Amino acid sequence: MFNKNIETIKRFQNSHLKAKSRIMFSHNGALMLAVILFSVILPGGSHARSARGEQTQQSGESILRKVDQNLSSKNRIFESSMIIHGRRSDRTVTSRSWSEGDKKSFSEYLSPAAEAGTKMLKLEGQLWIYTPSADRTIQISGHMLRQSVMGSDLSYEDMMDDRKLTDIYDSRVVSKDTLQGRDVLILELTARVTDVAYHRQKMWIDAERFVPLRQEMYAKSGQLLKRMELKDVERIQGRWFPKTMIYKDMLKEGKGTEFRMTKIQFDQQIPAHIFTKASLR
C-alpha cells in the first residue's frame, strides 16, 4: 500500500503538470489569435518596395515581394471579428487593432462584454496584456512565450517573430492552378534559416492580384500541420486584401477558426502614444 501512496502522490504531480500545460490551452481557440494571425500571415510591415523587376520570369521571391507590396502599408487600423467554433457553441470576438511595421501592434477588445476593454500591446519582442477586470498590466514573460497560445499552434513567440517571409524562406513557383475561380501560382517556401516555426510552407497566390488565397504549413518531416484559406478579396485603398481567413489545425479534429476584417484602413496617422504601455490603461 505504501508504494501505492507514492503512486497516488505521483499521480497528483502528474495531473498537476498537466494542469500547468493546460494553462494556455483551451478547446475553443483563442482571443489573441486574431492579432497574431493578422500580424504573422499578413505582414503589415513596410516591406521592400524596390522589386519592380521582370515579371516574365517570376521567381518565387519576386512574387512574394509583390504580395508584400500589395498587402503592406506603413500602418493599418482594423476592426475584426473572430468566430471560434467550439465543440459546444460558436463565439465571436471583436477587436480593434493598430499596427505599425511588424514590431508594434496594439489591440483592444470590443466584445463580448466580458473581454471588452482588454488591451494587448506587442512592442519590440515584448508582450503586455491589460485587463480592466483586474486592473492589471501583465507581461507574458520568459518561457511562457514559448507556450502555444490557447490551444492554437502558434506560440506567443511566433507572434513575436517579426521577420519578413522573404528573409526567412527561399521560395519557388512549383505549379499553377485555379482556386476560388482564380488563377493561382503555387509557391513553395523552404526555410533558409533554422529558427523558424515552419520549415516549409506552400502558398497559393492569386496570379493577377498577388493575394494569398491559401497557405499551408508543414513540419520538417513534410507532415501538413495547418492550413489557412483566405477569401473575400476586396480592393481597399488601391490594394487587394483578403477580408476573411479560415484557420485550421490539420492534426486536430474541428472546424477551425474564422477571422473577418470588418473595417480596415491603411496608412493612417497613428499617434505615437498608442504603442506605449501608457495606452494600456
Added chain:
Amino acid sequence: MKKFLLKGILHDRGRSLLPVIVVATGAMLTVLLYSWLTGVMGESLEMSSNFMTGDVKVTTRAYAADADQFPNDLAILDSDLLVEELRKEEPAVDWVSRIRFGALADFPDSAGETRGQGPVAGWAIDLFSEGSLEAQRFNLAASVVRGAMPDSPGECLISEDLASRFNVEPGEEFTLFGTTMEGGFSFTNFIVAGTVRFGSAGLDRGAVVIDLNDARNAFAMQGATGEILGYLPETYFDEEEAEAVKAKLNAGWAADTDEFAPVAQTLRDMPGMGDLLDYTKSISGFMIFIFVSAMTIVLWNGGLLGGLRRYTEFGVRIALGEDKGHIYRSLLWEALMIGTIGSVIGTTIGVVIATSLNIHGIDISGMMKNATMLMPSIVRPAVDSVIYYIGFIPGVFSMVLGNALAGAGIYKRETARLFNELEV
C-alpha cells in the same frame, strides 16, 4: 438441553466467563484489525477520492473523455440544478461541485506591473457554505503554513513554495490569469489568505485553492461546474454502493444522446484507479485472511483448552452414566453458545470502538513529522458491513472446532479407568 446449557453458561460464571472473555476479545480484535487494515489500505484510495475523483463523479460525457485535461469548456452548464436533482435522487451521497483549472499566477510589484509569474494548478471548491466538508477533504486547515484559511470571497490559499519563490506574504493580492469556460481571457485578483504545504513537490511548486463561487465568476462559469463529485457516507470507497449509484444515474441519462449529457463514473473508472483498487483489495484481502486465520487458531486453541479444562467434569459425567454422545453434543452446543455470546459482545465492542474512531479519527500527527495535506494525519478505521460479521468467523467457528477436537477425547475414555484417572 439447550435451555439447560444456556442456564449453565449464564449462571456458572466459572465455567463460561473466561471463554466468553477470550472469544469476545478475539472477536473484538478481529473487528478492529479488519477495520483498521481496511482503513489504512483504503487511505490512498481515499486520498484520490478526496482530491480528484470522489467516489462517484458526474461530468459531461465530453468532459469525461478528456478529463485529464480539465476541459472546462465542456463543463456541466446547469450544474446547480443537476446537483439538486442528484441530492433528491441519492440523498445519502454528499454531492459537491468542483472546478479544476490551470492558470498563471501573476504577482504585481508596487506599480501593478508583473513582478513574477508562475503556472499553477487550481482547485475551486466550496469553501464557505455552511456544513461544507470540502476544506476538510483537503485537510486544508491543518496544512496552513502561514496566514489563515480564507473566510471571505476573493481570498485563496496558495502553496507555500510558490509563495516563498515570489516573496508573497499572506494578505497580498495577485492576479490569476486563465481561460474562461468559453475560451476567453480571465483575469481575476485574489488575496492570499494563507499558504499551505501539500507535501507533494509537484503541487507545492504551484497550486492554488479558491472558492467555487470565485472560480465561477473568474471563469465565466455561472451556474456551471467542471465536475460534480459524490461522496458516499462511508469513509472509504465502497465499490458496490458506488457502482449502484453510478448504474442508477447512468440508466436515467441513457436516453440522452447528447455528448454534453451528464455521465457518472466511479473511482474505479478513473485512469489508473482500477488497478489501485484491485491491488488494494487483494492486499487487504490477503492480510485480513492471515489475521483471521491467526485469530482462528488462537481461539481454536482457546476452545481446545476450554475442552481440556473440563476433563474432570466429563470424567465425572461419564462415570455417572451419561451418554458420551450426549456429553459431546452438549459440549458443542455450549461452545456454539459461548462462541456466539462472545462474538456478539466482542463485535459490539469492536464496532463501537471502530465507529467512534472512524468518527473522531486517530491523530497520528505525533508519529509523523511534517504533517502534509496529501497524507492526512488523521487515520480512520473503515466502517462497513463486514465488521458486523467478521468477528464471528474466529469467534464461533473456532470455538466450536476447538471444543470438537478437545471433546473427541471423551470417546476414548474408559469408565473403568476413570476413577483412577480422576484421582477422586
Added chain:
Amino acid sequence: MLTFILAFRNLMGSGKRTWLNVSVLSLAFVVIIFYNGLLEGWNVQARTDTMAWETGNGRLSHPLFDQFDPFTLADSHGKTDEGLLTLLGKDASPVLITQATAYPNGRLFNVLLKGIDTRQTLLSVPVRLMDSLASAGEGGVIPAVIGDRMAKAAKLKAGDMMVVRWRDANGTFDAREVMIAEVFRTNVPSVDVSQVWIPLEYLREMTSMYGEATYITLSKEGVAKLNGAADDKLPASGELYKGWRYEDEDALMHEIDTVIKAKKGSSTVISMLLLCIALLAIFDTQILSIFRRQKEIGTYIALGMTRLKVVGIFTIEGTIHSVLAIALGTLWGMPLLKWIQHTGIPMPSNTDQAGLAIADKIVPVYSAGMLLATVLLVVISSLVVSYIPARKISKMKPTEALKGKLV
C-alpha cells in the same frame, strides 16, 4: 536460576498443551515478521521501482532542469560529456526530454517526448524492441514505447500509429508518425502518464540536439565509479559536477522516504493488534494453567516458597512460551519466509489491458532491526501478559489453594 529451571520443567511437563500454545505464538510471531517484512518490502519496492524506472541511484541533471516545470524543458538540455559517458558505460543512461503534442486519433494530448538510449540496461523502460525496430527501419516511423496508463488514456495499443508534433532546438515545428512498439506496465506513473519514450538518437536528430541530454541517470556502480575517481569526485547533492547538477539517492528519494516515514505510524497499530492476538493465547493459557494448578501453587506456598517467587515461576513459565515460540517460529518460519522472499507474493495485474505484463509481486524484506524489535516485543509483551494472571497467586491462601478451591 532455580525459578527458570522449575518453570521450564513445568512447561515441558505439560507437554502437548505447551506445544500447542507455543505453536500458536510462533505462528503469530512469524506472521508479525512476515507482515512487517511485507511492509518493508513494499517500501523497498517503491524505492527500487522508482530508481529502476526513473531516477537511478543518482542523477546528473542539466542545471536548468526542473522536473515539476515542463516550461524549463526547452532550455534544460546540453551536450553530454562523452568522456564521462564512455567511462561510465552501462552505468549511465542519458535521457533527453522535449515537450510535444500527440494526436492519437485526432485528439490532442500534451506529452513529454523522452529519448532513451535503446542499448541502455540501467532503466527498466523496455528498449529492446525499439532497438531492433530502430535498426531495421531506416528513417521511417519512429518506434515508441508507452506505459499502460498513457495507452489507456489515449486509447492506444501496440502497433498503433499516432502523429507527434514537437519543436526542435530552434523552435521549428516538426511532426512525424510514431508507432507504439510496446506498452509496458510500471508501478511508477511518472514514467508513464503523458510520456512517450522513443530512441534517444531519434529524438536528438528530431530536435537537432545532437549529443545532448536533459539528465544522465547513474547506476549505483556509476555513482561509485565517479566517487572513486582520483580527482573529480561527485559533489554534495544539488551541487554542480562538470556543469551538471548532481542529485544523490536521498535527494531523489526524498518524497518517497517522507511518505514511508509518515506511514509508519499506522502500520505500528497493525503490528500491535496482531501481537494482541498472540498475547490473547498466552493470557488464556496462563489463566487456565493457574486454574488447573492451584494445588501445585498451594503446595509451593505451603512448602515455604514466597508468593512472589511463585508469581515469578508462573510469569517466567508464560514468558518461556514466547522464547520457545520464537525458537519454533525460527525453525519453521525462517525457511518459509526465505522461500516467500525467494518467490515473492504475486499481485493481481490487469491482464485485459494489452501490453507487456510485468509480474506484479512483492518481495518481503526482513531487516535485522525489525527482527530484533519483533523478538523483544514478543518477549516483553508476553512477560507482561503472563504476569497479570499470575498476580492472582499472591492473593491466594495456601490452605484453600491446596484444596484447589480458589479461582
